[in-house]
Amino acid sequence: MKACPNKEKNLASCPCTYPGCDKKGICCKCLRFHLSRKELPACCFSSSTEKTYNRSIAKFVQDQKR
Ligand code: SF4
Incomplete structure (x- = not known):
């Protein structure tokens, strides 16, 4: 499968802290x-x-109400 051409750019703005x-x-x-x-x-x-x-969607909704 071809590598994603946007990966490096996406990583620069990805806020995910989940490791690995x-x-x-x-x-x-x-x-x-x-x-x-x-x-x-x-x-x-x-x-x-x-x-x-x-x-979860429930957590998303809760997060929006803060
Ligand atoms: S942990 Fe989930 S949100 Fe983070 S990069 Fe992996 S798939 Fe995406």
Whole structure:
């Protein structure tokens, strides 16, 4: 499979702090993975909520109300 041409650029602005993820910087894979689990990716959350690694829709809604 061809490497993502945007990976380096994406990594520069990726807020995800979860260590060791092979999808980091490959936004289409990241989004597909989380949507398949009824979740959202790290970039949808505030910095403090992102660090909880809870990517659920419920957590997203809670985060928006803060
Ligand atoms: S949001 Fe999830 S899939 Fe995306 S880089 Fe972070 S841990 Fe990986």
